[in-house]
Amino acid sequence: MALQRRKLKLLAMVMMINFFIFILISRNSGQDKSGLNKPYVPAKAFWAKLSPNSAYWNRQQQILDVQDNPIFMTNFSSADVPDWLNDTSSNSDPCQPNVRVTTQVKDYNSLPDRFKDFLLYMRCRSYPVVMDNPGICKDPPFLLLAVKSLGPHFDRRQAIRQSWGRAGIIANKTVVTVFLLGNATAVDHHPDLSEMLSYENSRHKDLIQWDFRDSFFNLTVKEVLFLDWIQARCSRARFIFKGDDDVFVNTYRILEFLKGLSGPKAKDLFVGDVITNAGPHRDKKVKYFIPESMYTGAYPPYAGGGGYLYSGDIAARLQNASQHVALYPIDDVYTGMCLRKLGLGPEKHKGFRTFNIEEKYRSNPCAYKSLMLVHPRTPQEMIQIWTWLNREDLSCQ
Known part of the structure; x- marks a missing residue:
C-alpha cells in the first residue's frame, strides 16, 4: 500500500508540473521579449539608403x-x-x-x-585571339597545366616542356600543358617576336595568345580570358593547375594528391599558398601599391598567384562569378574575390611554397619530393630538380 501511495504522489507531482508549464507557455505566447502584447514595428526602413563608395x-x-x-x-x-x-x-x-x-x-x-x-580599359573583357589550339583538349585531360608567360620567355617555356610541364601520359593520367600570353608590345619596349612565337607554336602547339597589352596589371584580363577559354576549349578537364613560368611544379606529387581525393572534395577543390588578413599596400614604392582612391577595405583570403590547383567544376563556377566582379589589377586577389562571390574560400596546402624554402634545403633533392610547388626557380634549376626526382636511386626517408 505504501508503495502504491508513493506512486500516486509522484504522478500527482508530474501532473502539477506539467500544468504550471502549460500556464507559463500560454502567458508568454504572443508576447515579445519585453512582455508586451503588441506587434514589433521596425524603427527604420528595411532598405538602407544607397550611397556611393569613395573608392x-x-x-x-x-x-x-x-x-x-x-x-x-x-x-x-x-x-x-x-x-x-x-x-x-x-x-x-x-x-x-x-x-x-x-x-x-x-x-x-x-x-x-x-x-x-x-x-x-577596366571594363573590357573581350580581346581578339592571336593564337589558339582548339583541339588541344580533344582527349579530355585529367590535369591541365596552364602557365602564365610573357612572349620573350622562350627559355622558361622550353625548360617547363622538358621538365614538369611535359605533356602526355604521366602516372597513367593525361596531362595537357598550355602557355597563356598577351601581346608584349612596343609600348613597353619589347622587340617584335611575333614570327618566333608563330614558329614556336607551330612546333609545340601549346600557345594561347590574346591581343591585349601583357602587363602586370593586365594579368587579371589574362585570368578572365583563360576562364572563358576553358569553357570553350577544355571544359572537360578534371583539374587545372595555373601558375607562373618561374616556378617548379612537382607534377608527380600533384597527380598523387589528386588521385586520393574523395568525390565531394575533388568537386570543390581550390588549394594553394593561402594569404589571409591582407589588404592593399599604400606604399608607392611597392609593386602591389593600390591607392585609397581605387580600393578600400581588406582583401578576401586568396591563393598566391605563383600557382594554385582547382577542379574543373570550380573553373566553370569561377567563370560565371567573374562576370559579376569588377576587374581588379592584382590577379590572385581578384580570383579570391570571385571565390568569395561564390561563398567559397581557398584551402591552404603546405606543399605550395610560393615564398621559397629555406636556403639550406634548396640543393637537397628530397626537399622537393613532398612539395607541389616552389617559387622562384630558373629554367636551369627546373630541369635539374626534375632530373633529381626522376633518378631511380633517389631514396628519401
Whole structure:
C-alpha cells in the first residue's frame, strides 16, 4: 500500500508540473521579449539608403551588385535610382577607353601610368585571339597545366616542356600543358617576336595568345580570358593547375594528391599558398601599391598567384562569378574575390611554397619530393630538380 501511495504522489507531482508549464507557455505566447502584447514595428526602413563608395573599384562593384539584385531592380524605377548607379558609360563599347574615369577618380592625374591604363580599359573583357589550339583538349585531360608567360620567355617555356610541364601520359593520367600570353608590345619596349612565337607554336602547339597589352596589371584580363577559354576549349578537364613560368611544379606529387581525393572534395577543390588578413599596400614604392582612391577595405583570403590547383567544376563556377566582379589589377586577389562571390574560400596546402624554402634545403633533392610547388626557380634549376626526382636511386626517408 505504501508503495502504491508513493506512486500516486509522484504522478500527482508530474501532473502539477506539467500544468504550471502549460500556464507559463500560454502567458508568454504572443508576447515579445519585453512582455508586451503588441506587434514589433521596425524603427527604420528595411532598405538602407544607397550611397556611393569613395573608392572607384568599390563603387563599380556596388553598381554590379545592384544590377544583379532582382529585388532592387524590380521595385525601383529608373527615376528612383541615384545618378551614380545610372552609369551610362556601361552602355557604350566597353573596350573603348572610358574617359569618364579621368574625372571619377579624384587623383587620376597623379597616378602612375599603369593605373591610368588599367582604369581606362577596366571594363573590357573581350580581346581578339592571336593564337589558339582548339583541339588541344580533344582527349579530355585529367590535369591541365596552364602557365602564365610573357612572349620573350622562350627559355622558361622550353625548360617547363622538358621538365614538369611535359605533356602526355604521366602516372597513367593525361596531362595537357598550355602557355597563356598577351601581346608584349612596343609600348613597353619589347622587340617584335611575333614570327618566333608563330614558329614556336607551330612546333609545340601549346600557345594561347590574346591581343591585349601583357602587363602586370593586365594579368587579371589574362585570368578572365583563360576562364572563358576553358569553357570553350577544355571544359572537360578534371583539374587545372595555373601558375607562373618561374616556378617548379612537382607534377608527380600533384597527380598523387589528386588521385586520393574523395568525390565531394575533388568537386570543390581550390588549394594553394593561402594569404589571409591582407589588404592593399599604400606604399608607392611597392609593386602591389593600390591607392585609397581605387580600393578600400581588406582583401578576401586568396591563393598566391605563383600557382594554385582547382577542379574543373570550380573553373566553370569561377567563370560565371567573374562576370559579376569588377576587374581588379592584382590577379590572385581578384580570383579570391570571385571565390568569395561564390561563398567559397581557398584551402591552404603546405606543399605550395610560393615564398621559397629555406636556403639550406634548396640543393637537397628530397626537399622537393613532398612539395607541389616552389617559387622562384630558373629554367636551369627546373630541369635539374626534375632530373633529381626522376633518378631511380633517389631514396628519401
